[in-house]
Each structure stands twice: as C-alpha cells, then as structure tokens.
Amino acid sequence: MKKYSVFAIAREAMRGHKGWEEQWTSPEPKKEYDVIIVGAGGHGLATAYYLASEHGITNVAVLEKGWLGGGNTGRNTTIIRSNYLYDESAGIYDHALKLWDGLSQELNYNVMYSPRGVMMLAHNVHDVQVFKRHIHANRLNGIDNEWLIPEQAKEFCPPLNISRDARYPVMGAALQRRGGTARHDAVAWGYARGASARGVHIIQNCEVTGIKRAANGAVSGVETTRGFIGAKKVGVVAAGHSSVIMNMAGVRMPLESYPLQALVSEPIKPVVPCVVMSNTVHAYISQSDKGELVIGAGTDQYVSYSQTGGLHILQHTLDAICEMFPIFTRMKMLRSWGGIVDVTPDRSPILAKTPVKGLYVNCGWGTGGFKATPGSGNVFAHTIAKDDPHPINAPFTLERFRTGRLIDEAAAAAVAH
C-alpha cells in the first residue's frame, strides 16, 4: 500500500496521476479462510481491519452481496455522538468516539471526522428533565455533555428558531461538543484499504446463501453465490439482513427490520454549523461539506426489506425542519432514500458469541450504528480473535433477552429510534 501524503500528490501531479494504485484488491475467493465476515459495510470492514492490525489474523475474507459500503454505511446521516444514558452504552459509544479522533491518521485516509458539536433540542418539560438526567449520567461516565439555555442554543446554531410562538418552542438543549459528523463512504473505503493492505480479501457481489455446520454443530463455512467457502469462524455483520443470515444457522433473533429514510437538499453556503437533533418533533439536520442539508427521518412502522419507505414519513420530518428552521421553508430537496435497519427490543446492539460454535454476530444497531463503526469493529474483532468478548461489549449479549439484563436505551434514548 502506497502511503497518501502531500508528497504523493506532488509526485503524481508530475506524472499525470498514472501511479495511483487501487485502494483495495478484488481477489478470487480462496477455498478456506480463518475468519469470514459477512457484510462489507463499515462495521464489517472495521472488524476485518482490527482482526488484521491488532490480532494478527490476516487470513480473512469479507463477503458482500452488493458493493462495499452500499448498505446503511452509504445511507446514513453520518452523525457521531456518545451521550447515551447507561454505563454499558456510554462505554461502547465513547470507545468509538475516542477511535474517531485519530482515525484519519491511523488509516492514512481522510475520514473527515468533524467534531462540530451535536445539539439536542428540548421542547417540553419532560425533554428538559430527561436531557438534564442524561447530562449528569454522561458526566459521571466522563463524557462531555452540557446544558444550553435557548439563547445559547441560538448562538451555537444561528438559524434556529427559538421564538416562544413556535408550535414546539425550544426550552433548552443538550450539547456534546465532541460529537459531529464524518464522511461515511470514506470510513468504509479507509477500512477496506487498510484491511486489504494487510492481506484481507474483500469479495464483492458474493451473497451468502447458507451457513454450513459440521457434525459437532460448529460452523464449517458458508455457501455463497460464488461457491462454498470454508471457515471455522464466521462473523455476521449484515445490518438489516442479520436475522435472515442468522436463520441460515438456525438461530432466531430478537430483531425486526424497518425502512429508515434520509434526504438531502440542494447545496447552499454554510449555514448550519453543527448537528441539530430533535426527538420531540422528530428530525435531525446537519450540513455536509458540499453544502447540502442532510436530514434524517424516522422509520416506517412495519417490517420491510424494500429500502424505500413512505413519503408521509419524509413529509412529517420536513414539517419539523421547517418549524425549527423557518429559513429553510423554500429549500428544494434533491434526493431521498431508504435503508433497512435492524432494531432490537431494547434498542441496544448485539455484539456477541452465539449458541453456534464459531458463529459471532454484530447487529441490532438500529437507527444509529454509524457513530459506533470504529468501536464496534474494534471490540468485535477482539470477540472473534479471542473467542471471548471484550469487556466493553460483554454486556451486549444475545442471552440478555432471556435473562432480562437489558440495556434499555429504548426508554432512555436521547433520540427517537
């Protein structure tokens, strides 16, 4: 792998940019690997990267039914934050946030992590109480989060409407300054490049159609559209399709898959300097470096794999955006799209071993998995390499739905799921 640097740019400029190499290779699948990761999204590629870089396991294949980063990694609104209520959540999301800081340097790839601040608006007394509780809980966990009065919120994000006449007036806001955004595609590409350089095979257009198990019940490999590929360890990181893949091994999951939509506006000059989220009116917004407003909507109410979603969901979100930012009422929206998110009953992810030996699962990130990408891959790689969870993901078991030790961010979440 040739290192990217200012000298590389200068060198290539001198010779007509003929020396740039492919960022990752596309090899033919081997007959057998030590580890197979199902799903080449951010989480899967990060897992492969850390398997290679931290655990020395390089005989790894990442199988992807479509193209790399083409699922939820390329469809989310790129928001990064770690201000979750419970200790377990704070642990895993802040582990990720610490890795975001420095990820561009580690990968030698600009993931454009921008800690521009994530501000969550409180619109009623309940919101105020919940957010203040979050702020205290976060501070006890060493996570920055602070309370802003409406005038301070307006100062932090000037286009915000804090008029008392608004239908849902802003009564204050919780601000995590270390939160922000990153370039979602670059995260997948950077991890893919780093993993590929260490010998990981990234195999696209290769759909897993079955999981093979040996006589003793342990995993022996996967059936794919490109033939059987053997492996003693298989990690399923398939987002909305995780329950479909796990069913192939006979493991039924506490998951339901819903469409989640987002949309972007025409590009305009910089106007939204941070990320603004509102749980109560259900909308979140930031501005990309290209100038588009990036707006996230809610999920549809029914299980679906259609990667679309109802128009009325977007309309509802835009109503909320126009309410919070009257300045945007005449903006034109350019594109909208949907992704399929896998949601657990307690709205916390599952990163764990499974009842099947050699089968590991990293799923259930629901509507907010992007922010956790580096941390998730890092501890999941540990779980696969050591056949034992990392202390950070140890609470995120599959068994918690039987034992009742839930991590109930569903009731505690700072944002709607």
Added chain:
Amino acid sequence: MLLIRCPYCEEERPELEFRNAGEAHVVRSANIAGESDDDFEKFFFIRANPKGVIYERWRHIHGCARFFNAVRDTVTDKFVMTYKAGEPKPAKLPGAAK
C-alpha cells in the same frame, strides 16, 4: 404510502389510518407466570422478521379501531390479503404467492 384493506370496514384505506401492531399469531401462554425463561423469550422478544411473506397485525385506529391480521410481502410491501382477528392463519394464500 400503503393502501390497506380493513376486513371490518371492507374497503381500502390509506396507511395513515392504521397502526402496525407487530407479528400476528404470537400466542400468549395461559400460564404466563409459569413460562420458562426460554419460552418467555420466544414469546416476548424473538420475531420471525421474514424477508418475504409476513403475517402481521394492524389496527384501524382512525377508522373502526379494530385489530385485524394481514399477509404482506416484506420485499415489495404488497398486501396478499387481510383477515379478521381470531381467524386462523390462512393455510393457502390467494394468488399462490411465492
């Protein structure tokens, strides 16, 4: 937006009049306190989440307000049929869906 046929009102109405109420035919045990942890997990948390035909409950909340069941394809979001609550899971689907 989906168009959903309410089997009580006997007409197709827009999705906005309805609430989805999750998977259908999940039977609550008569002796819920005596359930084993495994069975309770299956009843309470484990869901089929199929990519294909799903049996699900809907409620016509802004109409007749009654619960009913529906068969839908989760890839196309097309409804195969709807039927009244309490009726058994249809053995054969109309149009012989895949």
